[in-house]
Amino acid sequence: MLTAFFVPARTRIVPAALAQVIHRSAAVLEARAADGAGAMNAERFGAISVLSRTLDAANCPLQRFEHMVQPWVTFGVLPLFALLNAGVAIDAPALRSLPTAVPLGIMLGLVIGKPLGIGVASWLAVKSGLATLPDGVSWRHLLGTAFLAGIGFTMALFISGLAFPGTPFESQAKLAILLGSLLAAALGIAVLLTTRPLEPDST
Numbered sequence: 001m002l003t004a005f006f007v008p009a010r011t012r013i014v015p016a017a018l019a020q021v022i023h024r025s026a027a028v029l030e031a032r033a034a035d036g037a038g039a040m041n042a043e044r045f046g047a048i049s050v051l052s053r054t055l056d057a058a059n060c061p062l063q064r065f066e067h068m069v070q071p072w073v074t075f076g077v078l079p080l081f082a083l084l085n086a087g088v089a090i091d092a093p094a095l096r097s098l099p100t101a102v103p104l105g106i107m108l109g110l111v112i113g114k115p116l117g118i119g120v121a122s123w124l125a126v127k128s129g130l131a132t133l134p135d136g137v138s139w140r141h142l143l144g145t146a147f148l149a150g151i152g153f154t155m156a157l158f159i160s161g162l163a164f165p166g167t168p169f170e171s172q173a174k175l176a177i178l179l180g181s182l183l184a185a186a187l188g189i190a191v192l193l194t195t196r197p198l199e200p201d202s203t
Helices: 015-034 042-058 061-086 092-096 101-127 139-148 154-163 168-193
Strands: none
Touching: 015 042, 092 168, 101 139, 101 154, 101 168, 139 168, 154 168
16 A cells, blocks of 8 residues: 555646647548558658557556556455355365255345346336347347346355354355356356357347
8 A cells, every 4th residue: 555655646648749740640641541451561650659658648547556466456455355254164065065955045045036036027018118128239148238237255154243243154155156156157157158249230
């Protein structure tokens, strides 16, 4: 946090200068294309180099730093932070309790209940005319997204803590939420990766 205060948040070029450089570089490239010079010559290479340096100057260091660490934070730091602070105990008694009512009900609710509720509600909304599917989106896309909605962590852990405070069911519920969320995420990713986008004019 202290380091972030010293990362510059200003660009090295003003927006007006950026627009001027873009227009000049585009004019050079268009003129060379009109002359039929498809090869990379010194003039074209220079225009591209100036444009590249200008675009780099228009992006402030703070934005570059943010984009650089975003994948590490999203896929590493935040999940690890949430898992460590959730206090999920993965041991033999917790694993043996998975087929019992409370953990099984939680996992079925995340993996089946939430996608089913989202899917049925969306289908009713579309069929009743209250909503329409976006262009390029099929019902299979909606199914995959509904499975992803089964990923429950923060609020699910909060509710389980209120429902089973200080009981063995609390640790069972935490483990069930973790496993159910992982299964829902795997199903959602699998469905979306095997689904092709529709053409804009498809019905």
